[in-house]
Amino acid sequence: MCSYEEAPELKIDFFRLIHLKKILEIENESFNNPYDEAIFKAFSSKHPENFLVALFNKDVVGYIMFDKLYNSGIIVSIAVSQRFRRKGIGGLLLTKALGKLKELGAKEVLLQVEVTNNSAISFYKKFGFNVEAILPNYYGIKRDAYLMKLKLP
Numbered sequence: 001m002c003s004y005e006e007a008p009e010l011k012i013d014f015f016r017l018i019h020l021k022k023i024l025e026i027e028n029e030s031f032n033n034p035y036d037e038a039i040f041k042a043f044s045s046k047h048p049e050n051f052l053v054a055l056f057n058k059d060v061v062g063y064i065m066f067d068k069l070y071n072s073g074i075i076v077s078i079a080v081s082q083r084f085r086r087k088g089i090g091g092l093l094l095t096k097a098l099g100k101l102k103e104l105g106a107k108e109v110l111l112q113v114e115v116t117n118n119s120a121i122s123f124y125k126k127f128g129f130n131v132e133a134i135l136p137n138y139y140g141i142k143r144d145a146y147l148m149k150l151k152l153p
């Protein structure tokens with residue numbers, strides 16, 4: 001089977017405002033408490049180079065936002081359109097973000113994920129992230145998060 005990493009139809013690009021409508025659709029189908037338009041716009045104007053989209057035949061099928069604070073990279077958010085999952089697109093977005101964070105001098109990468117989000121936890125573990133701590137009530141009452149960390153080589 002051809003992985004999407006090799007598929008000519010798939011391209012990783014920087015976010016532009018024309019992508020926003022589709023990103024909001026992906027966000028709404030992916031999260032119980034989705035980010036709204038204002039958050040995406042604010043992030044893209046502050047960190048345009050840290051906001052990537054995956055385009056399949058020019059349609060947005062996923063996105064990642066990341067940031068750097070001191071020596072630590074941070075995965076702010078990642079989501080892939082439901083019908084495009086398990087095809088390597090999330091992995092491609094994460095790999096690009098990790099590469100960029102390494103270039104920027106990050107020594108480690110941190111993220112938070114809800115403890116019940118088994119697919120995302122498996123996804124991050126596949127890329128070498130480990131659970132560092134539990135953050136009680138991080139997403140609301142009785143909605144804990146794991147703090148996960150990857151040491152960059």
Ligand SMILES: CC(C)(COP(=O)(O)OP(=O)(O)OC[C@H]1O[C@@H](n2cnc3c(N)ncnc32)[C@H](O)[C@@H]1OP(=O)(O)O)[C@@H](O)C(=O)NCCC(=O)NCCS
Pocket residue numbers: 030031077078079080081084085086087088089090091092112113114117118119120122123124126
């Ligand atoms: C997490 C997410 C971005 C992964 O995107 P994806 O494109 O499906 O990921 P990939 O296809 O690159 O998966 C890479 C590997 O991660 C693991 N993985 C991904 N989804 C998984 C699942 N549902 N169950 C178990 N393992 C999973 C697998 O090891 C997979 O490799 P494999 O398919 O060869 O077995 C996607 O599931 C998603 O958008 N989830 C909703 C939003 C979300 O929870 N974001 C994270 C918030 S912290």
